[in-house]
Amino acid sequence: MMDNQYKLTGTLRLSKKANDLVEEFTEVFTECTDEFISEDQSWAQRECTVDGDEVEVQLGITAAPAHRFFYRLQKCIGKKMGREYHLGVKDAIVNRLEIRFEMPTEPVTELKMPFVKKLEFDGKICTAILEDVENDFIIEGAVERLMKRIEERVERQYYEGKEExxxxxxxxxxxxxxxxxxxxxxxxxxxxxxxxxxxxxxxxxxxxxxxxxxxxxxxxxxxxxxxxxxxxxxxNFVPFDVWRRTGHMMGVPNEVYYFSEPATRDPQFWQEFQDKVYITNDVDVDELKKLVSEPKGGIVYAxxxxxxxxxxxxxxxxxxxxxxxxxxxxxxxxxxxxxxxxxxxxxxxxxxxxxxxxxxxxxxxxxxxxxxxxxxxxxxxxxxxxxxxxxxxxxxxxxxxxxxxxxxxxxxxxxxxxxxxxxxxxxxxxxxxxxxxxxxxxxxxxxxxxxxxxxxxxxxxxxxxxxxxxxxxxxxxxxxxxxxxxxxxxxxxxxxxxxxxxxx
Missing domain, CATH: 3.30.930.10 (Bira Bifunctional Protein; Domain 2)
Known part of the structure; x- marks a missing residue:
């Protein structure tokens, strides 16, 4: 089974311009990235380009999550350069993340996934390209869940239509x-x-x-x-978070009756709607949509x-x-x-x-x-x-x-x-x-x-x-x-x- 391969292009936003600290920054960048990996691992690509208060970073590695290492650079660089050079990293932005990984089976039909800019398959090898990836998406493990979901969706193609x-x-x-x-x-x-x-x-x-x-x-x-x-x-009501944990929001969202609350109980907010119902003897659903909140959950499924x-x-x-x-x-x-x-x-x-x-x-x-x-x-x-x-x-x-x-x-x-x-x-x-x-x-x-x-x-x-x-x-x-x-x-x-x- 092929090890996962990661290629990342990102931007580090610094607390100040560092054009006069290019050599020092590059040295610290190398030290940090060396600390992230084990002795039997090596970087296929590891580059940084300082331009004022921004640093373009390119990372490539096998069998290790480059996107997680990228965010660890924030803390590592600040620790090593903060006291002597008063330099830190304000933000870390993933501009592009490419992941290549092998799946147990190859897809039967075309597959589309949210958050993925481009999804390609070469037999069992999947290449997923993400762009402008938000910090929380990486920090909360969504990249790993995305990879697992792709595998599940492909495997499901072999089971759909079959009897249990x-x-x-x-x-x-x-x-x-x-x-x-x-x-x-x-x-x-x-x-x-x-x-x-x-x-x-x-x-x-x-x-x-x-x-x-x-x-x-x-x-x-x-x-x-x-x-x-x-x-x-x-x-009678179940919030989304409960169904997220039981799996219902992933498994049967198409079978749920959802509920919304009034946006407010203020009678003045509802006055025009009430007048329209009285005068037209009908319910203007489009008008009602403006008066209720977004769905908070659903009616009991089980x-x-x-x-x-x-x-x-x-x-x-x-x-x-x-x-x-x-x-x-x-x-x-x-x-x-x-x-x-x-x-x-x-x-x-x-x-x-x-x-x-x-x-x-x-x-x-x-x-x-x-x-x-x-x-x-x-x-x-x-x-x-x-x-x-x-x-x-x-x-x-x-x-x-x-x-x-x-x-x-x-x-x-x-x-x-x-x-x-x-x-x-x-x-x-x-x-x-x-x-x-x-x-x-x-x-x-x-x-x-x-x-x-x-x-x-x-x-x-x-x-x-x-x-x-x-x-x-x-x-x-x-x-x-x-x-x-x-x-x-x-x-x-x-x-x-x-x-x-x-x-x-």
Whole structure:
């Protein structure tokens, strides 16, 4: 593998003109740059040209970050020349940075990246040229993240369009479905659900509300309470910084509902807008844009990021582990665009988020108990056809986490529960199954991101989302809308439906 190669052209702005100190400056420049590298390294290029109070610098080196060395010159030159010559460096500006590095694979198609003036590929060799690079960009490690991102984007070209890893783990006994119609369509016809005032939303009337509440009660009584989970209530809003740390802003920014605050609460600031609404009986969106601030964050996508944030920099006592938490008051919002269908795939939905934080062995035991309790609910209460699969998204496949750890056990990763939807067609066709429940062990990804620790040893986390609409859909798709035909186990939670509303 070829070592990374760096070429840099920059400008040092001095505290005063140094035309009479060219020899002394050049000597100090050489000393400093020699100090930056190890004995087995050498500069391919190292030049400085003094012109008044500016110095043009050219650096070239292999397997060492020239851009970081360039900024270290500021302090080194000031230290060596400040006391005797009263000369320092006020600013260091990178005019041009060229990086050549080898990647694991070569790109399939053309690639563009922000911050890069020119991006070229010669097989696996990438050349990235940056111009007028800001100090913070280098100091905060953005150059290194840019290089890593280029590699990830190229590798992703080989995975895009491929199905995620899927390995069947277990399947329920076959149960003959009692129904073969689409629950959402039937509920629309019966007036149980009404399409919401904006796309991808629903208004739930008493009948489906009772079913969703029953699902919630089943989850609490059969799973959460017996296992000792404690309930929390979180905010509906997530700031960008939280999503930056969980990866959502990099992974799913195209699926987020963003929010903006009023620029001010001053009534005079809003007066003209209010007058226009009154007079035109319409909302001038262009005018509204001027009155609200730039987006500050988004509406909850999943509840776990805010839960992790609430433990930021916490040290959890050993005797309190594992932490068992659930949240079920906040609705999730995801922009599904063309993928919407019924209440099982909409832009707004209701879920119980289960989060657990503990030692690796504790979470593995907890995962086993959760799995058993899910089995009990799906077999004995909902009585549905289900199957359980070990799934690994492409980004985990890249990391080598392809489904089996230690050859015998599935530990890190995600388990999906899927249920058969008879109205879609044959049971043998995987397209006729719906993922309706998951269970994940995320390792130290989120505990590290939020600096959550215990007194000693590793601390992991995991989560499991109970989507109430999806539980309802898979139950109704196989058991129908008639309460008399529902399983006895479910009838213990809901035996008859409310009267509801009639309209003509």
């Amino acid at each position: 890893f899927w390995e069947l783990m277990e399947e329920s006994p076959h149960r003959e479905p009692k129904w073969d119609k689409d629950p959402s369509s039937e509920m629309v016809d019966r007036g149980w659900i009404v399409r919401g005032p904006t796309k991808g939303k629903w208004f739930y009337r008493p009948e489906i509300t009772a079913i969703l509440n029953a699902m919630k009660e089943i989850a609490k009584k059969e799973i959460l309470e017996p296992m000792g989970f404690q309930e929390v209530i979180e905010s 509840q776990c990021p805010n839960i992790y944030w609430s433990f930021e920099k916490a040290v959890i006592p050993e005797e309190d582990l594992p932490l068992k938490i659930f949240e079920n008051t906040v609705a999730s919002a995801r922009y599904e665009s063309g993928g919407r269908h019924g209440i099982e795939r909409s832009d707004e939905f209701h879920r119980i988020e289960i989060v657990y934080i503990g030692r690796p062995e504790q979470l593995n035991e907890l995962k086993e108990e959760l799995t058993e309790r899910f089995h009990h609910v799906f077999d004995e209460i909902l009585e549905i056809n289900w199957r359980m699969a070990w799934v690994t998204p492409w980004y985990m496949q890249q990391s080598g986490q392809e489904g089996v750890e230690d050859e015998t056990e599935h530990i890190l990763g995600t388990i999906d529960f899927e249920a058969y939807l008879p109205y879609r067609g044959e049971k043998s066709d995987s397209d006729n199954w719906l993922e309706f429940q998951n269970l994940t062990i995320a390792g130290d990804k989120f505990t590290d991101a939020f600096t959550i620790k215990t007194q000693k040893g590793d601390l992991w986390s995991g989560c499991s989302g109970i989507g109430l609409e999806r539980w309802a859909v898979v139950f109704l798709a196989q058991n129908g809308l008639d309460p008399e035909k529902w399983p006895d186990g479910f009838k213990e939670y809901l035996s008859e439906l409310p009267k509801g509303f009639r309209s003509y």
